[in-house]
Amino acid sequence: MMFLEKGDLHFVLDVLAGLGKLYVPAESNGITRFVPYGGEKTQVWLQTNTAISPKEILFPATETLYRYETGRGKETVKPVADHHAPLILFGIRSCDLQAITCLDDVFLDGEFVDELYRERRETATIIALSCAKAGPHCFCQSMGLDPLAHRQSDLQMYDYDQYYGLEANSDRGRLLLETLEKHDLLSVSGRENPVPALEFALEVETEGITEKLTGMFEHPLWEEVASKCLNCGICTYLCPACHCFDISEKLDNAHCGSKIRCWDSCMFSGYTRMAGGHNPRPGKRERVRERFMHKLCYFPQRYGKYLCTGCGRCLAKCPVGLEITKIMELVKEVENDA
Amino acid sequence: MPEVAAFSGQRLAGVDDVRRINPLVPVQAQITRAITETHDTKTLYVVGLDGKVPFSLNPGQVAMLSLLGVGEGMFSGVDAGDHLEFSIKKVGALTGALHEVEPGQIVGLRGPYGNGFPLEFCRGKNLLFVAGGIGLAPLRSLVRFCIKHRSDFGGIHLVYGARTPGDLAFKGEIAGEWVAVEDFAISLTVDQGDRDWQHHVGFVPNLLRELKPAPDNTVCLVCGPPAMIKNSIVVLEELGFAAEEVLTTLEMRMKCGIGQCGRCNIGSCYVCLDGPVFRLADLKRYSSEY
Numbered sequence: 001m002m003f004l005e006k007g008d009l010h011f012v013l014d015v016l017a018g019l020g021k022l023y024v025p026a027e028s029n030g031i032t033r034f035v036p037y038g039g040e041k042t043q044v045w046l047q048t049n050t051a052i053s054p055k056e057i058l059f060p061a062t063e064t065l066y067r068y069e070t071g072r073g074k075e076t077v078k079p080v081a082d083h084h085a086p087l088i089l090f091g092i093r094s095c096d097l098q099a100i101t102c103l104d105d106v107f108l109d110g111e112f113v114d115e116l117y118r119e120r121r122e123t124a125t126i127i128a129l130s131c132a133k134a135g136p137h138c139f140c141q142s143m144g145l146d147p148l149a150h151r152q153s154d155l156q157m158y159d160y161d162q163y164y165g166l167e168a169n170s171d172r173g174r175l176l177l178e179t180l181e182k183h184d185l186l187s188v189s190g191r192e193n194p195v196p197a198l199e200f201a202l203e204v205e206t207e208g209i210t211e212k213l214t215g216m217f218e219h220p221l222w223e224e225v226a227s228k229c230l231n232c233g234i235c236t237y238l239c240p241a242c243h244c245f246d247i248s249e250k251l252d253n254a255h256c257g258s259k260i261r262c263w264d265s266c267m268f269s270g271y272t273r274m275a276g277g278h279n280p281r282p283g284k285r286e287r288v289r290e291r292f293m294h295k296l297c298y299f300p301q302r303y304g305k306y307l308c309t310g311c312g313r314c315l316a317k318c319p320v321g322l323e324i325t326k327i328m329e330l331v332k333e334v335e336n337d338a
Numbered sequence: 339m340p341e342v343a344a345f346s347g348q349r350l351a352g353v354d355d356v357r358r359i360n361p362l363v364p365v366q367a368q369i370t371r372a373i374t375e376t377h378d379t380k381t382l383y384v385v386g387l388d389g390k391v392p393f394s395l396n397p398g399q400v401a402m403l404s405l406l407g408v409g410e411g412m413f414s415g416v417d418a419g420d421h422l423e424f425s426i427k428k429v430g431a432l433t434g435a436l437h438e439v440e441p442g443q444i445v446g447l448r449g450p451y452g453n454g455f456p457l458e459f460c461r462g463k464n465l466l467f468v469a470g471g472i473g474l475a476p477l478r479s480l481v482r483f484c485i486k487h488r489s490d491f492g493g494i495h496l497v498y499g500a501r502t503p504g505d506l507a508f509k510g511e512i513a514g515e516w517v518a519v520e521d522f523a524i525s526l527t528v529d530q531g532d533r534d535w536q537h538h539v540g541f542v543p544n545l546l547r548e549l550k551p552a553p554d555n556t557v558c559l560v561c562g563p564p565a566m567i568k569n570s571i572v573v574l575e576e577l578g579f580a581a582e583e584v585l586t587t588l589e590m591r592m593k594c595g596i597g598q599c600g601r602c603n604i605g606s607c608y609v610c611l612d613g614p615v616f617r618l619a620d621l622k623r624y625s626s627e628y
Contacts, residue, residue, distance in 0.1 A: 065360065065362050065363065066360075066362075066363050068406045068407075070406045070407060075366060075406060075444040077363060077364065077366065077406075077446070079360055079363050106597075106598050107598060110596070110597060110611075111596075111611075112361045112596035112597070112598070113361070114360070114361070114362070114598060115360040115361075116360065217605075243598065243600060244599055244600030244601065245593065245594070245598070245599050245600070246593055246599070247362070247410065247593045247594065248409075249407055249408070249409060251407055257406070257407055259362075261362075264593075264599070264600070264601070266600065266601070271591070271601050272590065272591050272601050272602075273591060274589070274590070274591045275411070275429040275430030275431075275432065275433060275591075276427075276429035276430060278563075278564060280564070280590060280627050280628050281627065286627065290603075290627075293605075294600075294603070297606070298603060298605055298606035299606075301605075301606040302606045
């Protein structure tokens, strides 16, 4: 393990910014999210995880798929030429990195590869940061994660009192360490104090939940829990792992426009409403069920992991307290006679 | 800056040099014919800009058809060898615009998507087609395949219903070609007949109950409005059809067609990727959410 004095962090960020497009957690306009590093004026935020997840860097809330021109007998389609500088994502927490692995499953791992996501993802170097404490809504440990480290990072940073301990998990991570060493920013001596296990205020039992949910599609529980949902969709917009999107048109004028993709939400009635009016998920019961089933049952069945990483953002921001942790507890408690 | 070069070099080493085409970007295709099937249904013939079939579609497979500036939608198609056919009912903005399309006009096309019908599973068996309204469009690809390879299949029975005689699609093809095919029974019904109507009157599930098609060595293929599918399934089970022998082809709202945008799932399956053809046995395991 190599060590970095916390006081030298801004030198490290300056070096990283020279290697690619560097994103750091920061406070920006009163909200914490990942922003392009802009030197000293960037108010780096490392106390807790950010309010908005880093998902938007790899999978933007809105992006252009292609541009087109029509009319006067000609039609042209121009895919967006997008040559990215290599991305460096600094300070990603275990929960958000786990969510990135979920996005990888969806966008990279099948018969069809999403090229826009791939271009960003394959150039991204991920520098993970261990959590110093668990927030009031955090439950990553219950979802099977280690809040101190995630093996799919390129470089793992451990938060020790005055130092960060650095460990490379990939060639890219090792190259970063070498680069930082050349700048005399690292030392081999430091204190590798064992970090005490984090105290979680929130714990939930997930054992067997996918199997139990498999038989609970028609359970009255969904009607009950859905009644207070406002279908506002904040849970899905803040979720670091929710990947659903819409594709629509943006017209510049009668002849030119773009095809755009933007995040969508299973909480909205228009999400599944078909031309002609039929909607397979017409009410709150169906939509709320879909969200929890997707995260805890369907996604695990398809990809072998939960689509919830315990980051707690949906718990923190749900206006009616419809918390996935409570749903998991309810699912565990109820009789399943379906 | 040498560091940047080293870092970029590292990056490029792992990246496929060939820039693949984004699967969400359509290819351009051309309409060569537009046939009016009913007052609200048209069949469009589509070829590539080179005049050839853009890609082949197995019976039951689907493709995304789009009009720039209007939208994109998933339709089941028929591969007619030198062109693709899409039969489209006018139900919204995109389908409305597609009904205005004239021969020579350019459309966007991407595919083929979906699993298609299990041809091997059907081979050697009797086939019972149960269709409602525009639901005959996806089944038509398999009907045509069976006609082309007639000796590979047993007896064929089509039970087809629509709201009124004017809503029955493919009337010309049914009366002209299909009735002439050996061992091909056709039962037509409408919810409401008119003075000239000489076939059955009533809903498809009721007609099934009346006709009592035998389940022996028979695969049943059902497609139509969700209510028709669900009610027909009830009758088919009463008649002794096993859930393994009943197939349906579903439609859902779709945006990507490649299992990523999320909305067309039935349980952990995506209709676009794992469907649109499902066995009743599988649907029972997932959910009835269609």
